[in-house]
Amino acid sequence: MKTASAKAKGRRLQNWVRDTLLDIWQNYLTENDIRSAIMGERGEDIKMSNVAQQLIDLSIECKNVEKLNVWKAYEQCKNNTRPNETSVLVIKRNGVKRPLVVVDAEYFLKLHYKNITRKQNDE
Numbered sequence: 768m769k770t771a772s773a774k775a776k777g778r779r780l781q782n783w784v785r786d787t788l789l790d791i792w793q794n795y796l797t798e799n800d801i802r803s804a805i806m807g808e809r810g811e812d813i814k815m816s817n818v819a820q821q822l823i824d825l826s827i828e829c830k831n832v833e834k835l836n837v838w839k840a841y842e843q844c845k846n847n848t849r850p851n852e853t854s855v856l857v858i859k860r861n862g863v864k865r866p867l868v869v870v871d872a873e874y875f876l877k878l879h880y881k882n883i884t885r886k887q888n889d890e
Contacts, residue, residue, distance in 0.1 A: 837869060
């Protein structure tokens with residue numbers, strides 16, 4: 768695959784993440800609050816304004832490749848994560864319709880627990 772094609776593929780995933788976040792947070796954030804990093808730009812792949820960072824305490828790295836060393840990619844994500852944020856690795860490859868997310872297992876289990884207890888309190 769040519770370098771330009773690989774970068775375009777990565778950019779598509781970053782744009783999907785950006786657009787999905789803006790759709791979810793449409794009542795609070797604008798296009799000025801969340802943007803895709805330019806290919807080759809240092810740091811996380813999804814750049815957020817201070818307002819967005821306060822609402823979405825995630826540091827997001829995107830990988831749209833056929834072969835992936837998940838551990839190495841997650842380590843890159845962790846290295847770009849600021850204190851008090853959660854590292855999130857979004858992965859996708861050709862032929863797979865939906866992207867997947869890699870997060871720390873303890874974070875995921877606590878998030879699931881909070882969701883269940885919130886539902887129980889709503890009843």
